[in-house]
Amino acid sequence: xxxxxxxxxxxxxxxxxxxxxxxxxxxxxxxxxxxxxxxxxxxxxxxxxxxxxxxxxxxxxxxxxxxxxxxxxxxxxxxxxxxxxxxxxxxxxxxxxxxxxxxxxxxxxxxxxxxxxxxxxxxxxxxxxxxxxxxxxxxxxxxxxxxxxxxxxxxxxxxxxxxxxxxxxxxxxxxxxxxxxxxxxxxxxxxxxxxxxxxxxxxxxxxxxxxxxxxxxxxxxxxxxxxxxxxxxxxxxxxxxxxxxxxxxxxxxxxxxxxxxxxxxxxxxxxxxxxxxxxxxxxxxxxxxxxxxxxxx
Amino acid sequence: xxxxxxxxxxxxxxxxxxxxxxxxxxxxxxxxxxxxxxxxxxxxxxxxxxxxxxxxxxxxxxxxxxxxxxxxxxxxxxxxxxxxxxxxxxxxxxxxxxxxxxxxxxxxxxxxxxxxxxxxxxxxxxxxxxxxxxxxxxxxxxxxxxxxxxxxxxxxxxxxxxxxxxxxxxxxxxxxxxxxxxxxxxxxxxxxxxxxxxxxxxxxxxxxxxxxxxxxxxxxxxxxxxxxxxxxxxxxxxxxx
Ligand SMILES: Nc1ncnc2c1ncn2[C@@H]1O[C@H](COP(=O)(O)OP(=O)(O)OP(=O)(O)O)[C@@H](O)[C@H]1O
Ligand SMILES: [Mg+2]
Numbered sequence: 001x002x003x004x005x006x007x008x009x010x011x012x013x014x015x016x017x018x019x020x021x022x023x024x025x026x027x028x029x030x031x032x033x034x035x036x037x038x039x040x041x042x043x044x045x046x047x048x049x050x051x052x053x054x055x056x057x058x059x060x061x062x063x064x065x066x067x068x069x070x071x072x073x074x075x076x077x078x079x080x081x082x083x084x085x086x087x088x089x090x091x092x093x094x095x096x097x098x099x100x101x102x103x104x105x106x107x108x109x110x111x112x113x114x115x116x117x118x119x120x121x122x123x124x125x126x127x128x129x130x131x132x133x134x135x136x137x138x139x140x141x142x143x144x145x146x147x148x149x150x151x152x153x154x155x156x157x158x159x160x161x162x163x164x165x166x167x168x169x170x171x172x173x174x175x176x177x178x179x180x181x182x183x184x185x186x187x188x189x190x191x192x193x194x195x196x197x198x199x200x201x202x203x204x205x206x207x208x209x210x211x212x213x214x215x216x217x218x219x220x221x222x223x224x225x226x227x228x229x230x231x232x233x234x235x236x237x238x239x240x241x242x243x244x245x246x247x248x249x250x251x252x253x254x255x256x257x258x259x260x261x262x263x264x265x266x267x268x269x270x271x272x273x274x275x276x277x278x279x280x281x282x283x284x285x286x287x288x289x290x291x292x293x294x295x296x297x
Numbered sequence: 298x299x300x301x302x303x304x305x306x307x308x309x310x311x312x313x314x315x316x317x318x319x320x321x322x323x324x325x326x327x328x329x330x331x332x333x334x335x336x337x338x339x340x341x342x343x344x345x346x347x348x349x350x351x352x353x354x355x356x357x358x359x360x361x362x363x364x365x366x367x368x369x370x371x372x373x374x375x376x377x378x379x380x381x382x383x384x385x386x387x388x389x390x391x392x393x394x395x396x397x398x399x400x401x402x403x404x405x406x407x408x409x410x411x412x413x414x415x416x417x418x419x420x421x422x423x424x425x426x427x428x429x430x431x432x433x434x435x436x437x438x439x440x441x442x443x444x445x446x447x448x449x450x451x452x453x454x455x456x457x458x459x460x461x462x463x464x465x466x467x468x469x470x471x472x473x474x475x476x477x478x479x480x481x482x483x484x485x486x487x488x489x490x491x492x493x494x495x496x497x498x499x500x501x502x503x504x505x506x507x508x509x510x511x512x513x514x515x516x517x518x519x520x521x522x523x524x525x526x527x528x529x530x531x532x533x534x535x536x537x538x
Contacts, residue, residue, distance in 0.1 A: 020537075056381045080383040088374040094315035095308070106304030107382040130315075150383070 007070035009185040015064035026209040039200035083152035093132035108150030305392035327354035328407035347412035348499035354404035359439025367447025368455035427502035445523035448530035
């Protein structure tokens with residue numbers, strides 16, 4: 001990993017935050033370089049939203065340090081360089097997306113490119129309608145557009161695509177990749193692994209308020225370069241013990257480090273398989289495997 | 298006016314103007330209630346009834362605009378998100394105060410216009426200027442009382458709670474029924490209400506008499522209490538966040 005620099009978009013060390021007796025975050029470190037997209041993953045209640053609220057300066061951490069481009073989180077300089085969308089969305093019913101976007105642009109003191117944003121996020125048909133009565137997905141699209149309206153260099157997105165339809169999700173991924181390709185940095189929480197893989201370069205996995213795994217997605221894949229063999233067998237036939245295969249009711253699945261070697265052995269043992277496919281393991285399964293190995297039996 | 302401040306004012310005004318639930322009770326009701334209950338006042342009290350309903354309008358804007366928006370600030374995701382935007386939070390408060398002055402001006406102007414038309418009230422320009430000044434002072438206290446209310450109430454409870462305090466205060470202060478018509482027990486309480494103090498200053502403005510420092514002190518007292526409530530509530534919210 002390259003050396004973290006003082007004025008990197010995000011440098012957070014040893015963050016902790018408790019709510020009464022609940023330790024929402026107890027030890028989280030984050031580093032985001034320019035042009036990097038970081039996926040923040042973890043089960044419900046892991047502390048992702050709490051972490052983002054500290055990075056945006058909405059909550060003060062109980063312990064730890066945060067620098068946003070070298071500035072204190074929530075400082076005027078940091079806010080001018082960042083855009084964010086909340087996990088919960090809700091807008092004043094009386095206003096239209098055009099008015100809310102125009103307002104945000106004025107606060108960032110940038111030119112309001114509202115029609116361009118509306119096109120990027122699929123808001124064209126609703127941009128002049130009052131927000132009252134918007135569907136969840138329409139609200140979400142507006143929230144996304146608002147994160148980008150200020151031409152920020154760093155964007156925080158909390159579950160940005162929850163409730164979005166397929167086209168809007170793809171549209172978002174395109175905007176996000178484009179933003180990162182132009183040097184922007186992104187911190188994204190999500191429960192969709194495919195979305196994280198499509199957008200992010202690195203991930204930080206948190207569980208019960210702690211960072212449990214971090215790294216570039218490519219490196220993580222190398223750490224566990226495992227393939228999954230999927231195949232069918234005639235009824236009454238079972239794969240040999242050494243394959244540790246599991247049956248999902250229709251087909252057999254087996255994970256292996258060297259698929260060529262496994263395949264040769266299957267042929268050598270004359271296993272009557274058919275319809276065989278070989279695919280790299282899903283990121284989610286790779287990470288589960290790494291964590292199993294780390295915590296160990 | 299800077300661009301962010303202009304945007305803040307536009308946001309505040311648009312939101313409130315498009316919300317009949319806000320401007321009907323705050324801007325129209327004082328004039329309407331004046332037409333029902335104040336315009337019939339005869340003789341000396343005719344001009345005083347106008348001043349009383351003008352003060353009533355001022356208090357309504359303070360209670361309903363600030364009470365509700367401050368309560369919402371703590372709970373609404375939008376208000377939360379606004380804090381992540383660049384610029385000073387102070388602009389939002391300037392915009393709120395400017396918007397409240399707009400609504401107060403319209404509400405008071407409606408009462409005065411009705412008083413001239415329906416009540417055939419005749420007061421000079423000097424009296425009206427003095428009344429406007431009293432309204433400005435009353436706005437100050439009303440705004441802090443509204444903020445105090447919003448700091449204590451949840452967004453859902455803010456409107457009913459505002460009504461629950463605002464309406465009895467208006468009655469107790471002698472804004473609906475002239476103080477001399479209040480039962481004596483009520484009149485004793487009345488002396489300590491902010492509404493009575495605002496009313497008395499308004500009536501002095503109409504009559505062109507000296508302001509009673511006692512009532513100024515009452516207003517100041519209510520302002521100080523409100524600020525104290527805001528500070529305590531704020532500290533409590535911070536601890537619980
Ligand atoms: N304002 C609050 N008051 C009390 N507890 C809170 C508060 N906010 C969060 N928590 C608690 O802190 C923990 C972390 O919450 P957080 O919202 O950060 O989780 P998350 O990782 O974003 O979860 P999700 O995937 O469901 O969005 C949870 O146990 C939650 O109940
Ligand atoms: Mg969350």
